Each structure stands twice: as C-alpha cells, then as structure tokens.
Amino acid sequence: MLHRIVVKIGSSSLTSPEGGLNKEATRFFAAELASLVAAGYQPVLVTSGAVAAGFREIGYEQRPKLLHEKQAAAAVGQALLMQAYREAFARHKVRSAQVLLTRADFNSRKRMGNASMALEELLKQQVIPVINENDTVSVDELKFGDNDTLSALVANLLKADHLLILTDMDGLYTQDPRIDPGAVRLSRVEEITEEMLQGAGGAGSKVGTGGMRSKLEAARIATRGGIPVFVGRIRDAGELLTAVRGDGHGTYFSTSSSNLPRKKQWLGFLSTPLGRLYVDEGAAEALVHGGRSLLPVGVKRVDGAFHAGDVVEVYGPDDSTLGRGIVNYDAEELDTIKGLSSADVVKQIDVVHRLEVIHRDEWISLKYSNSRF
Numbered sequence: 193m194l195h196r197i198v199v200k201i202g203s204s205s206l207t208s209p210e211g212g213l214n215k216e217a218t219r220f221f222a223a224e225l226a227s228l229v230a231a232g233y234q235p236v237l238v239t240s241g242a243v244a245a246g247f248r249e250i251g252y253e254q255r256p257k258l259l260h261e262k263q264a265a266a267a268v269g270q271a272l273l274m275q276a277y278r279e280a281f282a283r284h285k286v287r288s289a290q291v292l293l294t295r296a297d298f299n300s301r302k303r304m305g306n307a308s309m310a311l312e313e314l315l316k317q318q319v320i321p322v323i324n325e326n327d328t329v330s331v332d333e334l335k336f337g338d339n340d341t342l343s344a345l346v347a348n349l350l351k352a353d354h355l356l357i358l359t360d361m362d363g364l365y366t367q368d369p370r371i372d373p374g375a376v377r378l379s380r381v382e383e384i385t386e387e388m389l390q391g392a393g394g395a396g397s398k399v400g401t402g403g404m405r406s407k408l409e410a411a412r413i414a415t416r417g418g419i420p421v422f423v424g425r426i427r428d429a430g431e432l433l434t435a436v437r438g439d440g441h442g443t444y445f446s447t448s449s450s451n452l453p454r455k456k457q458w459l460g461f462l463s464t465p466l467g468r469l470y471v472d473e474g475a476a477e478a479l480v481h482g483g484r485s486l487l488p489v490g491v492k493r494v495d496g497a498f499h500a501g502d503v504v505e506v507y508g509p510d511d512s513t514l515g516r517g518i519v520n521y522d523a524e525e526l527d528t529i530k531g532l533s534s535a536d537v538v539k540q541i542d543v544v545h546r547l548e549v550i551h552r553d554e555w556i557s558l559k560y561s562n563s564r565f
C-alpha cells in the first residue's frame with residue numbers, strides 16, 4: 193500500500209502580505225508534491241489562500257473582515273489558486289482535481305462517505321486532490337474556521353500515514369518567536385500540553401488565520417486519530433521529501449498511545465455540542481483521570497436546551513473545557529436533579545433510564561495535560 197501523505201499549505205506560504213497569489217510558490221509546492229509522487233508516495237493537498245489570492249483583484253485594500261467580502265474574495269481567489277496549481281502540476285505531468293468541503297460534510301456519515309469515495313477514486317486514478325474549504329457556503333457553525341482543522345479531518349478520513357502542516361515558521365516554539373526572541377523551538381512533541389497551547393499565538397501574517405494555536409489543535413486531532421504530524425517550513429527543493437522522512441525543519445508530533453475509535457473522534461472533533469454542563473472538582477477528576485461516568489451529584493449548572501442523546505460540552509470548576517459526552521437527560525430534567533445523590537435521583541424521577549448523566553463509554557476527555565516543557 194502506498195504511503196498516503198496529507199500536506200496542508202497555509203496562505204502565508206502562498207501569497208504576499210499585500211494580497212495576490214505568488215505563482216512561484218505554487219510552482220515550488222507543486223514540484224515538491226510531484227517529487228513525493230515520483231518517490232512512491234500518495235500525496236493529498238489541503239490548501240488555503242483563496243481569500244488572500246482574490247481580495248486584490250476585487251479591489252479591497254486588505255484581507256476583508258466582513259463575511260460576504262471574504263466569500264467574494266474566496267470565489268475569485270479559488271479559481272486563481274486552482275488554475276495556478278493545475279498549470280504547476282501539469283509541468284510534472286501530474287493531474288490535479290479541486291475538492292471543496294465544509295464542516296457539515298464531516299458531520300454527516302453519508303456526506304463523509306461520499307467525500308471519501310470521491311477522494312479514493314481520484315487517488316486510485318493518480319490524480320492529486322487539491323482541497324479547500326467551500327468558503328461560499330460555509331458560514332458560522334458550518335465553518336472550520338481554518339484549514340488546519342480541515343487537514344486533520346481529511347487525514348483521519350483518508351487514514352493517512354502522515355500529516356504535514358506547512359507554514360512560514362520552522363515549527364512550534366515555546367512562545368510566538370515574533371514576540372519573544374528567547375523562544376525555543378521544539379523539535380519533537382510527545383504530548384500537546386496546556387502550556388504549549390498558551391504559548392501558541394494567533395496568525396503571524398496578515399493573510400493567515402489560525403496561527404500556531406489552530407495547528408496545535410489540528411495536530412491533536414490527527415495524532416489522536418493515530419496519524420503523526422509535522423508542522424514546519426520548507427523552502428528548498430527536496431525539503432518536502434526530507435520532512436516526510438523525518439528530517440525536516442519543524443516540529444514532529446508523535447501519535448498518542450491510545451488511538452481513538454471513530455465514534456470518539458466524531459464526539460470530540462466533529463459533533464456540535466447543544467449544551468454545557470458545569471461540574472465540581474470531584475466529578476472533573478472522575479471524568480478526566482478516573483475513567484468514570486458523570487453522575488448527577490457532580491453537576492453544578494446546566495446551560496442550553498438539549499435533549500437526551502445530544503452532545504454536551506463539560507466544563508470544570510475553573511470554567512476550562514474538560515471534554516464532551518452524550519447526555520442521558522433532557523436539560524430541564526437534569527436541572528431538577530443536579531447535585532443530587534443517586535438515591536435522591538431515584539426518589540425524584542419516576543422512571544430512571546440510566547443513572548449516569550454521561551456514561552464513560554460516551555465521553556471524550558479534551559483537557560490538555562499541565563506537564564511542563
């Protein structure tokens with residue numbers, strides 16, 4: 193089986209801060225991907241840059257902030273981007289195809305199946321899929337917000353062997369190196385911690401969106417799905433292959449020891465929570481470290497209008513996210529039994545289907561560990 197490599201290229205690597213596509217850059221990256229094909233790999237490209245490539249042509253002075261302007265810029269820029277890639281790949285006799293996806297496609301099993309089928313066929317026919325978010329229709333909760341997340345979900349969907357997130361920085365630093373000159377680069381990360389996340393800032397360039405933070409979040413999605421991740425920079429010919437082989441200028445993230453089953457991947461990274469539960473210290477500990485279920489006694493506050501079977505997000509006493517789970521009660525009912533012992537719950541409710549508010553099998557912990565660098 194061919195080694196499948198998902199490569200994500202950020203706007204900062206493809207466009208200039210003033211806007212407009214850097215065709216030389218698209219040629220460079222296409223050549224690098226073509227070299228992966230020649231070396232026997234099966235690359236999939238996730239590319240940003242539509243908004244950044246298109247806004248100048250419309251006449252906007254800078255990257256637009258208003259949604260409809262962004263959509264218009266993306267519509268213009270996506271065509272330019274695709275045209276540039278097609279031409280650049282053709283120089284290497286490599287065929288490419290445009291695939292536009294939204295978050296809703298990953299929420300629905302059927303649409304995910306459709307996307308997967310189409311992508312598999314393209315790969316079988318040796319066509320490189322060039323994937324971007326479908327900016328015209330993806331708004332608000334439909335939006336990934338950044339292509340880093342999209343690339344991690346694509347890597348999981350296609351069971352890729354590696355995910356490479358390319359950017360203008362040679363990896364993850366302890367702090368944003370643009371702000372803190374003393375920041376130290378991390379060449380290998382076994383586990384993404386709260387401290388790393390705190391040190392990861394927003395977008396560094398005028399054209400990027402997610403910054404290092406969204407790259408870390410994407411790295412977590414992929415590594416928990418069993419896919420090792422590289423976040424870094426390539427500048428010279430041959431460096432993409434070097435990065436795939438483990439010697440690139442960047443940070444390598446190892447896969448986590450326990451790979452998540454698909455259902456938990458969905459719960460953690462694709463589902464849309466319809467409510468929030470705030471729990472006390474004991475419940476937080478039981479959920480995150482004890483591998484136990486959430487009982488009514490640990491619930492302090494209930495927010496949202498959810499029903500039994502919906503996904504809710506759970507917050508600890510310091511209001512930090514602990515994780516997500518499928519809730520066994522309607523919001524109203526849960527509100528009447530929060531804080532009660534199991535014996536009192538039974539007295540309060542006529543028919544108790546399940547005592548647990550969230551069963552441990554329907555729970556995923558999303559808390560970052562606090563260990564130091």
Ligand SMILES: Nc1ncnc2c1ncn2[C@@H]1O[C@H](COP(=O)(O)OP(=O)(O)O)[C@@H](O)[C@H]1O
Pocket residue numbers: 201202203204205358359360361363364365366367368369370391392393394395396397399400401402403404405
């Ligand atoms: N801890 C950090 N380590 C490295 N880079 C960081 C960190 N925190 C913030 N950044 C910034 O993240 C930027 C990359 O993100 P972004 O601008 O969104 O790029 P892209 O367009 O490639 O997705 C870098 O230019 C850098 O300034």
Ligand SMILES: N[C@@H](CCC(=O)OP(=O)(O)O)C(=O)O
Pocket residue numbers: 201202203204239240241242243244266324325327337338339340399400401402403
């Ligand atoms: N779909 C958008 C993606 C924006 C985005 O995520 O940018 P980046 O942070 O550079 O990866 C575009 O093509 O402009």
